[in-house]
Amino acid sequence: MLNSELKDGKRNSDIINETKINQENEINTLKILYAGLCLQTRMRHFDSIIIIATQLVNQYPDSNQSLDAISKLYFASLRKDSAGNKMSPLKSYLENLILIDSNNTSIIEKSFYFIQKCKVALKQYSSALAGFQQIINNNPYSYEALLASWDYAATTLLMNGGGSGGESNVQFSMDNVQFKDGNTGENAENAEMSIQIFTDNYDTSKFTKKDRVKIFDNTKKSFEKRKTKENETITSLQIRADKGDKKAEKELQIKKTINEVAKPIKPKSFDEHIKIINKNIDKIFTNPNLKNSKKDANNKIPTKYELYQNYPNPFNPITKISFDLPKAGNVKLIVYDILGREITRLLNSEFKPAGKYIVEFNAVNLGLASGVYFYRIETDKFTAVKKMVLIK
Numbered sequence: 001m002l003n004s005e006l007k008d009g010k011r012n013s014d015i016i017n018e019t020k021i022n023q024e025n026e027i028n029t030l031k032i033l034y035a036g037l038c039l040q041t042r043m044r045h046f047d048s049i050i051i052i053a054t055q056l057v058n059q060y061p062d063s064n065q066s067l068d069a070i071s072k073l074y075f076a077s078l079r080k081d082s083a084g085n086k087m088s089p090l091k092s093y094l095e096n097l098i099l100i101d102s103n104n105t106s107i108i109e110k111s112f113y114f115i116q117k118c119k120v121a122l123k124q125y126s127s128a129l130a131g132f133q134q135i136i137n138n139n140p141y142s143y144e145a146l147l148a149s150w151d152y153a154a155t156t157l158l159m160n161g162g163g164s165g166g167e168s169n170v171q172f173s174m175d176n177v178q179f180k181d182g183n184t185g186e187n188a189e190n191a192e193m194s195i196q197i198f199t200d201n202y203d204t205s206k207f208t209k210k211d212r213v214k215i216f217d218n219t220k221k222s223f224e225k226r227k228t229k230e231n232e233t234i235t236s237l238q239i240r241a242d243k244g245d246k247k248a249e250k251e252l253q254i255k256k257t258i259n260e261v262a263k264p265i266k267p268k269s270f271d272e273h274i275k276i277i278n279k280n281i282d283k284i285f286t287n288p289n290l291k292n293s294k295k296d297a298n299n300k301i302p303t304k305y306e307l308y309q310n311y312p313n314p315f316n317p318i319t320k321i322s323f324d325l326p327k328a329g330n331v332k333l334i335v336y337d338i339l340g341r342e343i344t345r346l347l348n349s350e351f352k353p354a355g356k357y358i359v360e361f362n363a364v365n366l367g368l369a370s371g372v373y374f375y376r377i378e379t380d381k382f383t384a385v386k387k388m389v390l391i392k
Contacts, residue, residue, distance in 0.1 A: 030056070034065040035339060041072050042341075044367055049076035050086075054093075061101060067110050070094070071369050071392075074114045084122050091118035092203045098215045099207075108222040109135075113144065116151065125159040129264075136262055138223035141230050141255040143314065143391055145262035146280065153273050156266045257284045277316070285312035301354055302326050305382035310361070310375065314389035317364040321346070323377055328353045332378040335361060338371060346375075363390055 033056045040048040053073035057066045077086040094111040101107055116131035132155065135148035202212060234255060240248035261280045267273040302324035310319045321333065333347035343366060346359050361375070370392045376385045 026060075030060050030063060030065060033059075034069070037065075037069060037072060038337060038339060038341070041075070041367060041369065042343075044079075046076040046080045049073070050080070057097070057107075061097070061104055061107055067106055068369055068371055070107075070110050070114055074117055075367075075369065078121060081121060087118045087121045088203070091115055091122070092206050094118070095202070095207065095215055098218050099211055102214075102218040102221070105222045105225055108219055109139075109144070109226065112219055112222075113148070116148075120151070120155050120158065123158075125155055128155050129159075133264060134223065136264065138227050139230065140227075140259045140262070141234060142258065146258050146284075147391060149262040149265065150273075150277055150280075153265045153267050153276060157270060157273060254284055281312045281315070285314075302356060305379065305384075307375075307377045307384040307386055309386055310388045314391045315363075316391050318360060318362045319388060320358050320360050321375055322356065322358045324356050325352055325354050325379065327381065329380045332376075333359055334376050334378075336374045336376065337368075338373065340374075343368070343373065368392075 033052060037049065037052045037056060040052060049072055053069040053076070056063075056069040057073070060066050074090065077090045081087050094115045097111045098108050112131065113135060116128045116135070119125070119128035119131065129152060132148045132152040136145045136152070139145040139148075207215075234252070237248045237252040237255070241252050261283060265276060267276055304324065304326055306324040308322040308324075310321045312319060323331075323333070325331070329352065330349045331347050331352050332345065332349055334345050335343040337343055344361075346361060368390055370390055372387055372389055374385055374387050377383065
């Protein structure tokens with residue numbers, strides 16, 4: 001009996017150890033896949049990006065890396081697209097992700113967003129606008145709503161002939177966009193999600209009408225969960241802010257400002273669109289105390305080394321990095337990705353006199369995906385690292 005129990009115990013121990021090894025192997029495989037994906041993205045090998053990103057999403061749908069993989073998959077597919085030969089299959093692939101995994105809220109929301117981006121590439125503008133509208137409605141305090149509002153504005157420009165400011169070659173009015181409750185584009189903020197978003201322009205060889213209804217239901221449930229969670233977060237932040245929590249007060253103010261600016265907007269030109277984005281970023285992330293003290297601070301020689309948080313943060317696509325030098329010296333300022341790989345050098349052992357400095361980082365031509373990045377300053381006497389967030 002005792003020997004039998006020992007054998008059983010040994011077998012149980014072996015099973016536990018084997019499970020741990022399998023889990024470690026899975027984690028290592030995920031890391032290797034994602035590292036390869038990031039490398040191929042930096043090298044702009046679009047075919048490889050598509051293969052690795054698809055594999056990563058299929059094998060590890062619950063990972064944070066899979067969410068970034070979807071954005072990279074869209075990025076590569078768009079670059080390789082010709083007459084919809086990449087965007088149509090990608091749109092169907094993302095719709096299938098929503099169909100098969102009703103409980104993965106993160107994948108559903110990310111897929112839904114990039115489905116709208118695919119529609120824009122395929123010139124299915126009215127359906128894309130309705131989709132961006134739903135993201136804004138159901139994520140009212142989030143950066144997702146802010147991004148959707150910018151995409152909504154850009155889509156209206158494309159719909160109206162490119163926003164050149166002159167006569168449009170495409171005669172279309174936003175008043176023609178219809179929503180479930182009968183609201184038009186002018187009055188769409190309270191419109192409910194329409195199943196028409198999911199039944200228009202879909203691949204009948206891959207999806208039945210029953211499938212389309214399930215995709216609609218899964219997305220709607222995901223949005224409802226997200227909206228409930230976001231409202232709970234706002235309530236919690238308000239309670240903490242009322243008790244004097246300054247961090248909660250700041251976060252609450254940012255969320256409220258996002259809710260204020262993340263609205264469907266119809267700019268008349270791309271220049272106006274860019275001004276709207278810059279105005280939104282400035283309104284959300286500007287620190288009034290920093291503004292008031294900037295003039296006085298610029299006239300003083302700093303007394304200690306300091307690397308400041310980039311501003312704005314999050315940013316898209318330009319941000320500014322400030323640092324103080326109490327003594328003259330050579331300065332390196334380097335940007336890294338989340339895996340510690342060098343992205344670019346903003347300063348490469350440049351000699352700087354003592355003083356306060358601001359360096360601009362422009363991510364527009366680097367092919368970077370949304371996510372966390374790090375910047376590091378190195379001098380003879382000082383080293384510091386801070387993180388920043390790129391949103392696209």
